[in-house]
Amino acid sequence: MSEQFAEVIVDVPSMQTNQPYTYAIPTEWIGQVFPGMRVIVPFGKRKILGFTTKILSKRPGVSFKIKEIEEVLDLTPVLNTEMLEMASWLAKWTFSFKISCLQVMLPAAMRASYNKTIKLTSTDVSEEVKQLFDEQNEVKFDSKELSADVFKKLSKLSREKKAEVIYQVHDRARTKKVTVIKSLLNTQEVQKQKELLRVNADKLRLLLDFLGKIGSQILTQKDAIKKTGLSAAVFTQGEKKGWLKKEKVEKYRDPYRDAEIKRTKPKQLKAAQQKAVERIDHSIVQQQDKVFLLQGVTGSGKTEVYLYTIACALKNKQTALMLVPEISLTPQMVRRVKSRFGSNVAVLHSGLSEGEKYDEWRRIERNDATVVVGARSAVFAPLENIGIIIMDEEHETSYKQEDMPEYNARDVAIKRGSWHHCPVVLGSATPSLESRARAQKGVYEWLRLDERINGQPLPEVQLIDMRQELKRAPAVDISTPLLDAIKQRLEQKEQVVLMLNRRGYSSFIMCRECGFVLKCPNCDISLTLHMDSHSMKCHYCGHEEPIPRTCPSCQSKKIRYYGTGTEKVEQELQQLLPETKILRMDVDTTRRKGAHAKLLRQFGNKEADILLGTQMIAKGLDFPDVTLVGVLNADTSLSLPNFRSAERTFQLLTQVSGRAGRADKLGQVVIQTFNPKHYAIQLAKKQNYEKFFGIEMNMRHRGGYPPYFFTTQIVTSGPNEADVAKKMFEIDGQLKQVLSSQAVILGPTPKPIMRINNQFYYQLVIKYKKEPELDAFLEDLLLNSQKEARQKLKLKIDRDPIDFI
DNA sequence: AGCACGCCGACT
C-alpha cells in the first residue's frame, strides 16, 4: 500500500465545517487507521480533534493541498460501524452537526482539551516583555485567563514574529493502572526456596509462605501488602529473585464496588407477567426487531419482567440495555439489577465522575459488562450483539436531550433495535399518547399488566376542592381534610409524602374562586402572563389580550397569578405541626452531588415524618411506611400553555398516587385542586388510563396535535429584535410555498421569555402529517442561515419538541 | 469555533 487518506469530521461545531475533511495518513500508520478512530489534525493554524469516517486508498483528485494527520489517538476504533451510521442518521434527524453527534456517543473523557501557549523566540524585546514569560520563555496564551492588557501585548509579539503560538490537544481519557502480583512458584518450589533462606530472613520467609498460600491467584499488590504486613520493597525483592511477577493492569473505577451485593433468585411470575415475558423472549430468540409497549399499573411488576427478559438475552449469548430516567436511577434500583446479574452490570448516570464514566464505558466496550443500566445517554452504550433494549417509564420527557443534538432516546433505542434485530420494550404505567396510539394501531405489540403483584387494591384517592376549602383552610396551601389526614398518620407513626407541583410556576392566571383559567380563543391553551407588556399572550398563535381584573366566568376579583414555593409551604406546615420533622426536597436542597440520595436515605431511616418536595419525589421511591401521599396543587401543570399539560398532570398524579401504601399497609392519597371536574384529575383519581387516553386523543385530534400531527419547531434568536422577527417572517413565507395545504404553521411569535442575555427569541411551529419536501427545506435553511453570514442571528430546529412554550 | 485578512475611525 503506497498511500492512504482519511476523511475526518473535525471538532468544530458549525454548519460550514459540517463535512468531512481529507487528510493523508502518515506512512508509519498506513494500514492501521480505520473509520471511527480519534485523530489530531492540523486545521488552519490550529490543531484539533477529529473522527475518521472513511479510509481512501487513492489520492482524491482535489485542488486543495492535503495535510497529514498529526497523531492517531486510538489503536482500535472507538466507534464501530453501527455508531458511525447512527451519527449520520442522528445528524440528519435532529438537524445537528455531525461532530456533536459523534461526541455525544462517547464519554466526556474522550473529548479533547485544548491548550494554547506562546513561546518567546526573539531576544530583541524589552525587559518588561521578558517578565511576562517563565524560565522556558513560555506562558499560557488564553484570552479568558489573561488580562486584556497582557493578552494584547502577547498578540502583538506573535504578529511581529517575536513569539510563536503553540497549539496543544490533549486526550483527557486516562486509564487507571494498578500493580498486581502473580506467584511464579509451585508448592514444592516454595519449600525449596524456604530451605535455601538464611535463618534471619524473616520477611522473605513470610513472603514465600504467602506465595505458597495464594497459589495461582492474582491479587493486587495493595491487597497483598494489607494481608501480609510486608512492605512493597519485599515484593520487589521477590520479583528480582524470580519468585513472583508484578504486572500493571488496567483498573476500573467501580463506583459500586464497596457494596457487596448478594445474588438474588428470580421471583415467581404472575400469569400476565409470564405471558409478557414469553412474548418478548420469543422475539429475542427469533431476532425480531419488534417494539413492545408494556403497560402496567404501578406495582404490577414491570421490573421483574425486564429482569426475566434480560436473563433471556444473556442466555442467548447476547447483551442487554436498560434505560431508566435519571431520577429513578437510585441505588435501590441499581442493587436490584446487580443482585440478579452481578458484575456483568455496568451503570451509567450523571452522578459518576468523568473517570468513572469512562471506565464503565471501557468495561462495556471490552465486553466485560453485558448488561447496561443507565439514563438517557446510555442509549449509546458501546454494546455489541444486543438482545434486548428496555426503556422504563417511556413517557418521561427527560429522555429528550435539551441541547444539541436534541435526540430522543426513544427514537435512538428503536433505531438500535432494528440494527441489532432485537426487541425494544417500552414500559410505563401511563404511556405517552404517541406510544399508546402506536400500540392501538398495531405498530407496537401491546402487553398489559393490569393487576398488582400483591393483589392489593390501588390506594384510595380523595379530591379536595380548594375553591371551597380555601375559605376555611388553616393555611394557604393546606386544606383541613389534608391536615387532618396528616395528623392521623403521624399519630400512627407512619410517614407522609407531600408533593408540590411546581411546574409552570408563576406563569399563568387562575381564579381562586372558581378555578377558571384564561385560555386562548384560537388554540385552547392557557394564556401566559407577561408583566413587561401587562398582557396575556398565547405562545402558540400570538394572540394577546389585557390582564383581566375580574374573573370572566364568575366575576370574582380573586383572579391572580398562581404559584407557590416549597419553602413557604414548609414554613406553614411547621407552624401547624411544630413537633414534626419535615424534610424538604427541591432544586435548592438537592443541588449538591449525592444530596438527593442522602435525603431519601434519611427519610427511609425514619429520621423525618414528612417528605415535602417537587416532582422529583414522584418517581421511583418506595418506602413501606408511607401511607399518605398529598398533592398540594394538582393544577399548576394542568394550566401550562402546553398541549401536553393534561397528559403530564395525569401521569404525575397517577405516579405519585402509586407511592402510597406499597407494602402491607393500605395507602391513602389526597389531591388538592381548583379543578376537581377536570378529566385529567378525575381520571387520575380513578387511575383510569384507558379512559384518559380516549378523551385526550379526542382533544389532540381536534386541536391537531401529536400523535395526529408531527411537529417541528424553528427558533431564531439574535440581539436585534427587528432582525430576528424579520428572519422569522421570511421563513414563514418560504414555508408557505413549500408546505402542502394539510400543514399548519403556528406563529411566528416571540418566545415567552423574550429576552435572555439580551437575545431576542422568536419561534414558529409546523404541524404536519406528511411533507416529503420539508426535511430538505429545513436542512437548506440551516445551511443558508450561516452562509448568509447574518451573524449573530442564530437558528435552531427541533423535531418533535416536548413542548413549545 | 478561531483565526487572518481587510477596511475604517481615532489616537500616540
Added chain:
DNA sequence: GTCGGCGTGCTC
C-alpha cells in the same frame, strides 16, 4: 501615520 475596532471568509 498606525493601532485596534469589527465584518467576512476559510479551514482538508
